[in-house]
Amino acid sequence: MKLFYGEITGNKVTINDEEQQHIVKVLRMKSGEDLYVTDGNGALASGKLLIEGKKAGIEVSEIKIDLPGFTPKLHIAIAPTKNIDRIEFFVEKAVEMGISEISIIATEKTERKNINIDKIRKQAIAASKQSLRFHFPVINDTVKLSDFLKNIDPESTFVAHCHENLERMELKKIPSMKEITFLIGPEGDFSEKEIAFLAEHKIKAVSLGNQRLRTETAGVFVAAWNYYNMI
Numbered sequence: 001m002k003l004f005y006g007e008i009t010g011n012k013v014t015i016n017d018e019e020q021q022h023i024v025k026v027l028r029m030k031s032g033e034d035l036y037v038t039d040g041n042g043a044l045a046s047g048k049l050l051i052e053g054k055k056a057g058i059e060v061s062e063i064k065i066d067l068p069g070f071t072p073k074l075h076i077a078i079a080p081t082k083n084i085d086r087i088e089f090f091v092e093k094a095v096e097m098g099i100s101e102i103s104i105i106a107t108e109k110t111e112r113k114n115i116n117i118d119k120i121r122k123q124a125i126a127a128s129k130q131s132l133r134f135h136f137p138v139i140n141d142t143v144k145l146s147d148f149l150k151n152i153d154p155e156s157t158f159v160a161h162c163h164e165n166l167e168r169m170e171l172k173k174i175p176s177m178k179e180i181t182f183l184i185g186p187e188g189d190f191s192e193k194e195i196a197f198l199a200e201h202k203i204k205a206v207s208l209g210n211q212r213l214r215t216e217t218a219g220v221f222v223a224a225w226n227y228y229n230m231i
Contacts, residue, residue: 013060
């Protein structure tokens with residue numbers, strides 16, 4: 001399946017401008033080839049490619065709407081790593097495994113202050129197409145940890161940290177739920193002050209095992225754990 005991104009409104013399908021350039025100039029596809037277009041919100045159009053000069057369109061044969069999404073829905077709020085390549089690796093792999101939402105959080109020990117969110121969103125779209133997702137994940141703007149907590153349900157929110165002297169539950173003891181949120185700290189982890197602050201907000205702490213995991217590894221691990229629960 002050659003999957004591309006675009007708008008689907010009723011019976012009208014418009015391929016994204018950047019996608020059109022990729023089809024024409026990079027892939028050099030020809031009119032008549034099979035083509036699939038998703039809007040990233042659960043709709044999928046199939047048909048034949050139409051090339052007119054530098055423009056690419058689709059002769060639609062079928063449109064499916066409200067295709068099922070992923071359950072359970074996973075939202076990971078993660079602190080950015082100093083090396084941006086690591087957080088981009090996390091985003092790519094987490095998207096491939098069906099994550100529903102990603103938030104970038106600023107914590108006490110966060111070293112990287114600036115994140116190109118638009119670039120992250122484009123990478124999420126690319127990974128979604130590669131893994132044949134018809135529901136693209138939401139990529140939120142960077143937010144302070146304290147502000148992030150204002151809009152979460154503490155009953156379905158957990159924090160993964162490495163403070164062995166603080167109480168943590170085992171990952172396997174988390175009950176089944178339709179939506180779940182995980183907080184993952186930066187290099188150096190959340191501070192004890194932040195852990196106490198999270199506890200005050202009724203957020204339960206979780207251990208990801210005996211090994212100390214890097215930030216991006218912890219994110220991928222949680223995404224894989226949730227993916228396993230989907231299948």
